[in-house]
Amino acid sequence: MIEGAKWRRWVYFYIPLGAFIVWLLFPFYWMLVTSVRPDRELYRPWMAPNYAPFWTAHPTLVHVVDLLTETLFARWMLNTLFIAIVSTIISLFCGLLAGYALARLKFPFGGSLGTGIFITYLVPQTLLFIPLADIIRNFQLGDTPWALVLTYPTFLIPFCTWLLMGYFKAIPRELEECARIDGATRWKAMLYIIFPIAVPGILSAGIFAFTLSWNEFIYALVFLSSAEQKTVAVGVTSELVRGDVFYWGQLMAGALLGSIPVAFIYSFFVEYYVAGLTGSVKG
């Protein structure tokens, strides 16, 4: 704790921390206020004398209703949910098996394969999106959810593998050896002894993978074209901005509702999420 006078605690602790919190959270408050503010208040220039930015006298749900009835927002939510869940399951499956193999089995080229997977972990989506779009077209996957379900694992698997390797390495070898002496095959020892112990890691990897695929943007932007196939991020960007006109009330309502699934899962699993985040960095 900070030693010395009370003012020192304010200057060195409370004020900076308060400033950080306001700065980091204000945009979300602003989203909320904007999405319940009626249009005639919304489009009042900030120089106008009756500009009251931080609250609204006449809260309304008209933007939310418009969003849900006049746009395909609900459809986009379902699309995103489907894509995020399926690609998370695929990535967890692959990452579990690969992580186990890399962490606990000895085989030729094991080390270089691990390095290879780590390098793909660092490949940003913006490096490959143009040739990948071409390939997706050739596979006849363009404008279907499968274009994303199959490509999202390219950045989720390396992450899951890397994170789970850390968990697998920490499990003592004796556990597996005991099971094998008792007659279990390698396969069964993996399935029934090692995987159950790694459940916290699996949960962390799964939650992280879900939020990453919910947040993905450029693949969804490039691979999907029809309005009813879009994900939330792309739908909000392309369908709520018509020409130069921004429908700010609907945009902010969409941003708020589109964030809820991620925020919801996050709020239940904060500790697992933080473990995933810091685990991914530690490697």
Place this chain on the structure above:
Amino acid sequence: MAISEAVNQRAFARAPRRGAATLLLEDERWLAAALLLPTVILLGLFIAYPFVEGVLLSVSNARVGIPGHFVGLANFTALLSDSIFRVAVWNTFVYTAVATVLKLALGLWLALLLNRHFRGKAFTRAFILLPFIIPTVLSTFAWKWMFDPTFSVINWTLFQFGLIHGRINWLGNPDLALISVIIVNVWRGVPFFAISLLAGLQTINPELQEAAAIDGAKPWQRFWHVTWPLLLPVTMVVMLFSIIQTFADFQLVYVLTGGGPANATQLFATYAYQVGVGTGLLSEGAAISLAMFPFLLIIVVVQLLYIRRVEVH
């Protein structure tokens, strides 16, 4: 004794029923191959293959729907004399450097603040991560609305405090646009730095701090000579991750400015998108994307070498 024998007998009795596949999977090498197969197929199909395809595209003159033929390095030499490309390269380096330094400084500060004991600490930590959790595109729209020249709440606040007299056109002014974009990037990245560095701080034994304090070290000296060296491994990895993400950033700029005004915020990725997808010049777009590769490679090599060095020690 008798029971354990009976159990053992049963285990042996079961053994012969195992099929050929089970026996094959008892061999470590075959099991490893089977376990890695799905990962290798997916990564090969959607990472390695596109990479080769990208290289082939970048040395051709393909358009959308037209295969094109081999043109050698013509696309890359054309980029060297492309003034927009040069602006994009410059912007990307400025964007990455400034944003990373700010994220590190502010993230470290926030981590040090959060490393103290206070009421509501877990709550604060959970809320602080929100900018990092919430889909970037969606939160960036909130910033775009806050930056709107006519309706900006930021302008209103600054005006009320008497800090400005006219309006600030955050995204429309070419001199300001890159700064505004950096502000949003830093806003999104600070929580990631703070939480990762906080995890690093929590692994440092507090007795080291106390020992230094007893020896008469001032808070600043304690930080510089005790905390910082111990935190350096985590800091390096976090920074390298962040540099890659920032260098290849797309969505933030796409939403805020689309690369404008007058290419003032054009980055590698936004320019590649504009040329490759917007205009349909596939090969030129692929070449711009691939031009990022040497820089990314350097960062990855540095990271791998660093991790290896840490593991050895």
